[in-house]
Amino acid sequence: MKVLVTGGAGYIGSTTAKALEEAGHTPVILDSLLTGPRVFVRDRIFYEGDIADRDLLARVFSEHPDIECTIHMAARIIVPESVELPYEYYRDNVAKSLELFDQLVKLGKPRVLFSSSASLYAMVEDFEVDESSPLDPGSPYARTKRVMEMALTDMAAATDLRAIILRYFNPIGSDPDLESGIYVKEPTHVLGKLVMAAQGQNDAFTITGTDLPTRDGTGIRDYIHVWDLAQAHVAAVESFDKVLEAVQAPSTIINVGTGSGVTVRELVASFERVFGKEVPLREAPPRPGDAVGAFANVDKARDVLGWTANLSIDDGIASALAWGRKRKEILGYD
């Protein structure tokens, strides 16, 4: 099967492209290289351009009329930047996605898999959230994702568009062959910061928030290996129509996580075990906007998508460390 992957030069998109290939499918990449590195495209079929460029989309589908599904991952994704640049975030994540979806309907290519985020969820008492749990998107970035979920649901109800919306939890690690991974120079996510502290690039790892209402006072997340996340996309494109038949709706939302909550202190303990050394720690109050967190109820992913995560948190940490050692060779910077 041929699959269009927007944002296929990015971290998750390039890993998903590889998982599609390994499952016997052909990814077609559309990416503006706004952030994704050219090298992650490798030798795949590639269109460099914008998701809102309708002429380009028409060309992609006329040159590849056998594309059966679009995985829409292209987006701006940095939460603090979204607070500074709300216009750019709403323009790129919302307005441009609408152009893409409308053009897909017009081109008669209605199957869309959309990358949404667990950052939409409100805090619940036991931290386990299913797809109908309350939402409280806490940043402009998260709100762009929620707006697109609503737009997709409404468009699917009114047009031929069909949508599977995947709410990703917290991806970590690299693809198994270390060909792509986190490429930002200054990691803002917790595992990247742990790697930097462990390698001496920062003097310590700061736990932000130690008095939260979790079992040890630190934030809780559901860390999913990016390779498992990529496999969820393979499952979704392969069973796209069956998934929507099973839920008897033109669109649906599915959590993609491991089903286990891990606190920051537990993550640090796992990291030290895998790394084999202690990491210097510091404690600080939560940063503004930091969420206490959530982990996924994964019943729907198992029952409807037929997918569950296989890799452990230790696998994800080992993979992130291995990518950290390898990435200069691929990216040209540490």
Ligand SMILES: NC(=O)c1ccc[n+]([C@@H]2O[C@H](COP(=O)([O-])OP(=O)(O)OC[C@H]3O[C@@H](n4cnc5c(N)ncnc54)[C@H](O)[C@@H]3O)[C@@H](O)[C@H]2O)c1
């Ligand atoms: N990384 C995470 O922790 C996480 C968590 C939940 C959801 N998501 C979602 O998953 C998707 C992929 O995330 P990622 O971590 O791989 O991000 P990424 O930044 O590595 O990839 C996004 C890609 O989209 C491209 N892009 C951006 N705007 C574009 C446009 N207008 N036209 C064409 N290409 C454009 C960028 O160049 C980049 O290659 C995003 O939609 C993100 O919101 C990511």
